[in-house]
Amino acid sequence: MKRHLFDEDHELFREVATEFNSRELAPNYAAWDAAHMMPRSMWTAAGEQGLLGLAVPEEFGGMGMADYRFRTVLDEEFAKSNHLAVALAFHLHDDMVLPHLLAYGSDELKTAWLPGMVSGEKVTSIAMTEPGAGSDLRGIRTKAVRDGDDWRITGQKTFIGNGISGDGALVLARTDGGTGRGARDSFSLFMVEKTEGYNTGSQLDKMGLKASDTAELFFDNVLVTGANLVGEVGRGLEYAAGQLPQGRLAIAVASSAVARAIYTETVQYTKDRNAFGERIIDFQNSRFELADILTEVEVTEAYVDNAIRAFNEGTLSATDAARAKLWASERVKSITDRCLQLHGGYGYILEYPVAQAFLASRLLTIFGGTNEIMRDVIGREIAG
Ligand SMILES: Cc1cc2nc3c(=O)[nH]c(=O)nc-3n(C[C@H](O)[C@H](O)[C@H](O)COP(=O)(O)OP(=O)(O)OC[C@H]3O[C@@H](n4cnc5c(N)ncnc54)[C@H](O)[C@@H]3O)c2cc1C
Secondary structure (H helix, E strand, O other), rough: OOOOOOOHHHHHHHHHHHHHHHHHOOOOHHHHHHHHHOOHHHHHHHHHHOOOOOOOOOHHHHHHHOHHHHHOOOOOOOOOOOOHHHHHHHHHHHHHHHHHHHHOOOOHHHHHHHHHHHOOOOOOEEEEOOOOOOOOOHHOOOEEEEEEOOEEEEEEEEEEEEEOOOOEEEEEOOOOOOOOOOOOOOOEEEEEEEOOOEEEEEEEOOOOOOOOOOEEEEEEEEOOOOHHHHHHOOOOOHHHHHOOHHHHHHHHHHHHHHHHHHHHHHHHHHHHOOOOEEOOOOOOHHHHOOOOHHHHHHHHHHHHHHHHHHHHHHHOOHHHHHHHHHHHHHHHHHHHHHHHHHHHHHHHHOOOOHHHHHHHHHHHHOOOOOHHHHHHHHHHHHHH
């Protein structure tokens, strides 16, 4: 089915993304995968190409391209070329950290961070999850304590993408002095630059998306000025909730893009390979599987495209976005699994895109809020 999401500007942007992909990523991606790290030069090259900080207004060095279709184009191009770790790294920077700074950051904070986030000279992480608290963020124990006009942050975070390679993190910390499970107004957000007492742990060895670094962070009495507080004290969870539509939409978009890319690759593979004197695609089972998969891909695209339009109009609610994330991430999990099966033994070999996509997309039902949490918020809305 023909999609009606994009116009000429998006297709021009796609050409830029495709060129960046083949010039900067394709020759180096395997080495970054082996090193579990991407170099800063990848970020600055992306910045030069105008691929970072898309929504940053011109006054802070950006192009003010808040239209989410541009981010969608990028995700689609990374999915087609199977550079999924780059998609994850950009997602954390552009979909998770940036919206909080844009919506709640002071001009001082924006001036300090946004131009560098656009140029790739400042790479950011979002640091919410802790060893003892992931789904239930009210259980976090990292604390920020006032020190005159400044703050001292102490605690530990885990699973932090761009944690080693980045320059700083948007940190959720407890600011009411309490222990045990906090109230909704017990937490605040801080933009924390790497400095004394801000230590990174070693790489977490992920099953996929290896080129994107993921690590624990340790804060040992880290001094941050009052200017690093994002918005107001006690509103950290409220702010995080306010940005849930974009975070969840982004995962839905990535899921849909990977599903389409792996479907397309699998059609080609099953046309190229033979068994019993026939192409794999000529077996009825293969055609039935691909028929189901294509239908699921198109239904998912239509649903996610609708969510993108709603987001651009400002009408996508957090539960709308939860449904899009739930649907699309479950579909890509199933689709990559079935496409892998159609590749036979080669599907199990990491050199093949389907094996990498299978491992990468396994994350999508887990992070950014697990799908059990998505079902919970959707179910609670239904129950009223
Ligand atoms: C590769 C990777 C990258 C990540 N990147 C980041 C990052 O950059 N920044 C960051 O802050 N975090 C990041 N995360 C963390 C991620 O968001 C959490 O792993 C996720 O939110 C789940 O938290 P948890 O792992 O503590 O699981 P838990 O909360 O311990 O959940 C365990 C299981 O219990 C289920 N469960 C929990 N509560 C309920 C409930 N109420 N009802 C039903 N079931 C429930 C969950 O769905 C899950 O199946 C990343 C994780 C991974 C794996």
